[in-house]
Amino acid sequence: MGAVGVLIVAALLWFLFSPDPVRVELARVTQGPMQVTINNQGQVRVHDKYNVAAPVAAELQRIELHDGDPVRKGQTVAVLKPLPMDMRQRQEAVARLEAARAMAREAGLRVRRADTELQFAISERARIERLIKDNFVSPQAADKARTAESTARAEWNAAKSREQAALADARAAEAALSAADLPGAGTKRQVQLVSPVDGYVLRVHERSERTVSAGTPLVTIGDPTQYEIVVDVLSTDAVKIAPGNIMLLEGWGGGKTLQAKVRLVEPVAFTKVSALGVEEQRVNVLADPIDPLGPLGDGYRIEARIVIWSADQVTKVAGSSLFRVGDAWHVFVVENGHAREREVKVGQRNQDEAQILSGLTPGDTVVRYPSNQISNGTRIEASNPAGNR
Numbered sequence: 001m002g003a004v005g006v007l008i009v010a011a012l013l014w015f016l017f018s019p020d021p022v023r024v025e026l027a028r029v030t031q032g033p034m035q036v037t038i039n040n041q042g043q044v045r046v047h048d049k050y051n052v053a054a055p056v057a058a059e060l061q062r063i064e065l066h067d068g069d070p071v072r073k074g075q076t077v078a079v080l081k082p083l084p085m086d087m088r089q090r091q092e093a094v095a096r097l098e099a100a101r102a103m104a105r106e107a108g109l110r111v112r113r114a115d116t117e118l119q120f121a122i123s124e125r126a127r128i129e130r131l132i133k134d135n136f137v138s139p140q141a142a143d144k145a146r147t148a149e150s151t152a153r154a155e156w157n158a159a160k161s162r163e164q165a166a167l168a169d170a171r172a173a174e175a176a177l178s179a180a181d182l183p184g185a186g187t188k189r190q191v192q193l194v195s196p197v198d199g200y201v202l203r204v205h206e207r208s209e210r211t212v213s214a215g216t217p218l219v220t221i222g223d224p225t226q227y228e229i230v231v232d233v234l235s236t237d238a239v240k241i242a243p244g245n246i247m248l249l250e251g252w253g254g255g256k257t258l259q260a261k262v263r264l265v266e267p268v269a270f271t272k273v274s275a276l277g278v279e280e281q282r283v284n285v286l287a288d289p290i291d292p293l294g295p296l297g298d299g300y301r302i303e304a305r306i307v308i309w310s311a312d313q314v315t316k317v318a319g320s321s322l323f324r325v326g327d328a329w330h331v332f333v334v335e336n337g338h339a340r341e342r343e344v345k346v347g348q349r350n351q352d353e354a355q356i357l358s359g360l361t362p363g364d365t366v367v368r369y370p371s372n373q374i375s376n377g378t379r380i381e382a383s384n385p386a387g388n389r
Contacts (some may be wrong), residue, residue: 021381022373026334027318029356029364034314036350037248037305038241042231042285044293044300046222048161050196054216055100055173056093058082058191062209063219067202071195071221073164078193078218083211093173096214100170107163114152114159121145121152147244147261154263154288161197168196199223202298224298229260229287231304235269238283240308247287251303252296260287262306309348315356321366322346322354331360332367332374334382339367341376 054060058080065077085093125145131137172193203220206212229247241262249258264286272282285306296302322329322344329346332339344359360366367374374380 021337021379022339022371023383024339024370024374024380025368025384026365026382027321027368029315029317029360029362029366031313031315031362033312034310034316034348034350034353034355035305035307036309036348037307038233038237039303039305039351040231040233042229042302042304044227044296044298044302045230046202046224046298047226047228048158048165048197049202049220049222050161050165050168050199051217052077052168052172052193052195052219052221054078054080054193054212054214054218055096055169055191056080056082056085056214058212060206060210060212060218061190063204063207065201065204065219067204069201071199071201073195073198075195076192077195077201077221080191080193080212082189082191092214097170097173100166100173104163104166104170107159107166111156111159111163114156118149118152118156121149125149144244150261151243151263165196168194193218195221197221197223222298227289227293227296227298228263229289229302229304231285231287231306232272232282233285233306235281235283238265238269238285241265241285241306242308246307247285248305248307249289249302250305252300254294258293259290261290262287311348311355314347315360315362316353317356317360317366318368319349319352319354320368321370323370329354332370332376333360334365334367334380337379337381339370339374339376339378339380 061079061081063078065071071077125142125148128137128141128145132139132142172191199221200223201219202222202224205217205219212218229249231247233241243262243264245262247260247262249260252258262285266284266286269281269283272280274280287304317331321331324330325343328343330341330343333342334340342359345357347355347357349355367380
């Protein structure tokens with residue numbers, strides 16, 4: 001009986017003086033799909049815009065077109081009556097014409113280059129498909145080849161559009177120069193500026209009749225059925241993005257997530273001042289929509305998530321449960337009401353979750369937001385008994 005009494009007294013003392021368990025939030029180790037994304041705001045814009053501008057100083061006739069009106073290639077969109085030129089102005093007009101012709105020649109060369117790259121991409125895709133059929137390469141290679149072909153085709157279309165715009169600018173500059181009068185010449189001739197492509201009027205910059213200077217934008221034309229998504233990201237993030245990556249479009253006002261595919265990561269960065277006044281080097285990422293954009297139009301804002309890594313089945317845990325010990329990652333695993341510190345090996349991480357390569361198994365329970373009150377062996381009590389967040 002004496003021994004039993006001692007045990008009872010010891011148990012009573014332990015109950016009275018032992019520290020209370022620390023209340024913690026728990027999370028379950030799960031298995032499932034995971035993505036790593038680069039997130040930022042972006043906007044929808046028309047793939048190719050064409051600005052019809054006054055090639056020389058002139059009297060602009062009233063423009064009867066309105067925003068949203070359809071136009072055909074070659075349709076007159078503005079009429080000018082060039083003002084008389086002195087010798088200096090004529091030399092400037094000649095220089096603009098020569099520059100426009102040079103741009104047209106450059107655009108033609110870019111079309112030929114884009115055509116060569118497209119033909120190579122087509123032949124490469126066909127070659128890869130033959131190799132897959134003979135089991136020489138994996139089927140994943142076909143996806144890369146098709147993406148390369150799609151990118152090359154988009155670049156060819158863009159190059160053709162730029163060539164059409166450059167040729168239209170050259171014709172307008174030539175017509176304006178030939179119609180301009182020297183001082184003392186007779187009646188002024190009219191110059192008709194035409195649409196370089198089939199499309200819609202996106203904006204009429206100058207509607208009323210007035211005198212305009214050379215280079216004044218008059219009408220912007222584009223095809224609102226051909227959109228692209230542009231998102232600027234930090235240059236340190238841009239190096240992780242590649243053509244073919246999926247871009248998820250959210251926060252645009254609709255109830256579903258839309259998909260786009262990255263077409264180009266621009267090779268040149270630019271400086272942008274953040275809301276905190278910090279200068280950042282940013283890079284534009286361009287993507288082509290996969291899903292129909294519905295009511296979205298030119299300049300509409302979207303929230304973009306660019307997927308740079310994904311997997312269907314990974315062991316993952318809430319990122320808030322991880323903490324550093326030296327160069328290693330550790331967690332507190334719940335065992336019989338106590339926290340047990342354990343080292344884990346972490347793979348990919350996103351804002352919410354971390355991939356676990358070793359150290360944990362699905363179904364384990366870990367402590368989220370571990371504080372300094374917790375150490376190896378600390379008694380804990382769950383504030384969220386389910387522990388499934």
